[in-house]
Amino acid sequence: MLGWRTILVKCRWQRSSIFSVAILLWLTAYGSAAYGLELTMAKHLFDIKGTFNQPSDVAVAKNGTIYVVDGVNGRIQAFSPSGSYLFTIGRPGTGPGEFAFPLGMDIDESGRIYVADSRNHRIQIFTAKGDFISEIPVPDDNGNKADPTDVAVNDSGKWFFVADNNNHRILKFDIGSKKLVNSYGKPGAEKWEFRYPFLMHLHHNKDLYIVDVINTRVQVVNTEGKFVTFVGGWGVEKGQFFRPKGVTVDKKGLAYVSDSYMGVIQLFNITGTFHSVLGDPVSGGVRKFTTPVGLFVDDSMRLYVVEMLPGRLSVFSLDNAQ
Numbered sequence: 001m002l003g004w005r006t007i008l009v010k011c012r013w014q015r016s017s018i019f020s021v022a023i024l025l026w027l028t029a030y031g032s033a034a035y036g037l038e039l040t041m042a043k044h045l046f047d048i049k050g051t052f053n054q055p056s057d058v059a060v061a062k063n064g065t066i067y068v069v070d071g072v073n074g075r076i077q078a079f080s081p082s083g084s085y086l087f088t089i090g091r092p093g094t095g096p097g098e099f100a101f102p103l104g105m106d107i108d109e110s111g112r113i114y115v116a117d118s119r120n121h122r123i124q125i126f127t128a129k130g131d132f133i134s135e136i137p138v139p140d141d142n143g144n145k146a147d148p149t150d151v152a153v154n155d156s157g158k159w160f161f162v163a164d165n166n167n168h169r170i171l172k173f174d175i176g177s178k179k180l181v182n183s184y185g186k187p188g189a190e191k192w193e194f195r196y197p198f199l200m201h202l203h204h205n206k207d208l209y210i211v212d213v214i215n216t217r218v219q220v221v222n223t224e225g226k227f228v229t230f231v232g233g234w235g236v237e238k239g240q241f242f243r244p245k246g247v248t249v250d251k252k253g254l255a256y257v258s259d260s261y262m263g264v265i266q267l268f269n270i271t272g273t274f275h276s277v278l279g280d281p282v283s284g285g286v287r288k289f290t291t292p293v294g295l296f297v298d299d300s301m302r303l304y305v306v307e308m309l310p311g312r313l314s315v316f317s318l319d320n321a322q
Helices: 004-013 017-030
Strands: 039-041 043-049 057-060 066-070 075-079 085-089 102-107 113-117 122-126 132-137 148-153 159-164 169-174 179-184 197-203 207-212 217-222 227-231 244-249 255-259 264-268 274-279 292-297 302-307 312-317
Touching: 057 102, 057 292, 057 302, 066 102, 066 302, 066 312, 075 102, 102 197, 113 148, 113 159, 122 148, 159 197, 169 197, 207 244, 217 244, 255 292, 264 292
Parallel strands: 039 274, 102 148, 148 197, 197 244, 244 292
Antiparallel strands: 043 312, 057 066, 066 075, 075 085, 102 113, 113 122, 122 132, 148 159, 159 169, 169 179, 197 207, 207 217, 217 227, 244 255, 255 264, 264 274, 292 302, 302 312
């Protein structure tokens, strides 16, 4: 079975004829100048680069501190709101505060940091300054080791969801007791079924957006375990994905989804219908990225985009997003 590592390797190295055809179709459908295509313009502010090795996710605290998962280096890096380096959390290893290929992360209202430590099969929790607080093991599934790729925590920090990639399930934990509360999902393509769930976003402590990679969609469910909607599907037209990886939702309720193969970010309304593609106000066309993965939009309508292979975090202003 294909896990996230195999999927990422394929994303990095394979440029098959299918992909070439997809690019051609996408360019035909979207056009270099995006004629007739709805665009949401994103003004580039700054980049952070040169210190990452295949970063995967980003989260921003209420005070503006930017945290980036620097997975291959086995650490989390923290930066100021203007992009200046602040400090590093962790190092490669298996002990408390150490990581083995961390992938996804989240932050609660108090600033505590939650990291999906994938190869150590656990979630680790830190203070805003990076001090280790605790860890919560993610249990096996009938003898198959857990592969946590992301964590989505509620604002109060009382519980969180975990995406268990290889076991095609979503787990809910109580943080105080460190106990598994519920398990959802199984392999498949129907409601509450997954094929390698990857990154997630919890919107207003209510709706959980889950990137369902090989099913090429985002599945939205609520915290009570009810299915809400699907976003996207396989294809190269607007509103479709070739290989979705990251998702976030802004304060207006628009969902942003990165497509690592196509190198674009698409926006969707709360109903899951296509809204627009992220655009470049300088060129007037679609803004292209290289292997975009994790996304985050803060309350100031700044969009943070992790590009895995260039090892870069790009920051944009979305002041005019509607």
